[in-house]
Amino acid sequence: MSSRKCKYDADAFCYICGQFIKVRDVKYELKTSYVLCEAxxxxxDCPVRHQDKPWAPHVACSYCKxxxxxxxxGEKRSMKFAIPRIWREPxxxxxDCYFCIVNPRKRRSGKNAKPIEYPDLESxxxxxxxxxxxxVPEPPKKLSQKSCSSLSSNKKATRLLKLDVICTKQ
Ligand SMILES: [Zn+2]
Ligand SMILES: [Zn+2]
Known part of the structure; x- marks a missing residue:
């Protein structure tokens, strides 16, 4: 793909649901959101991927989080979808570029606001x-071994490293 810049930055969108995150809304960096990555x-049933690539978002919206x-x-919550938005190189x-095709600007606010259209692309x-x-999957019965070990501070550093690998591995 040419290195031309996209109309929108990938991080203007949520990695998980793909929705546009308004400039004033909070977004959460996946790199530092360990619990979110685990969840x-x-x-x-698949890890957070492509965090080292420019063509995938590196943030999540507050709703998904x-x-x-x-x-x-273990709260009674569920996502609206069983399979999240999956990113590939455009x-x-x-x-074939989500960040050039989705146009949040077209939207007018108010009652007759048209929802932003989110395409289904190869990428x-x-x-x-x-x-x-x-x-909807069953939530984990109790915190995993991995999470429990994080409570002892001497193991925390190793765990963070491990999770960083999960979050950045392809
Ligand atoms: Zn683009
Ligand atoms: Zn989201």
Whole structure:
């Protein structure tokens, strides 16, 4: 793909749901959101990926964070989808680039506001909703061994390192 800049920065969008995060809204860096990364992996059964690439978002919206972390803690919460948005390297900026195609500016505020359209592209496949074959997963019964070990501070550093690998590995 050419190195031309995209219309929008990848980090203007949520890695998990792909929705545009308004400039004034809070976004959470995945790199430092260890619990969120753990919850993501537990819920969707795949690790957070591509955090070393410019063509995937590196942040999450507050809605996804609240939902996933709440579910992980055992609260009655679930995501709207069983499979999150999946990111791949775009082939070009015109037909296959989420960050050039999604246009949050088109939206007017107010009652008749048209929702932002989020395409399903080769480089960015849309989330897939829960259904009978894709039920909401059971939250972990208790915190995993991994999480418990983090409570002792001498192991904390190793754990953070490990998670960093999870979050950045392809
Ligand atoms: Zn682009
Ligand atoms: Zn989100």
């Amino acid at each position: 993501y992996e537990a819920y969707f 609240r939902c996933l972390e709440g579910w992980y803690r 082939k070009d900026h015109v037909n 960015s496949s849309a989330p897939i909703a829960h259904d009978l074959t894709r039920p």
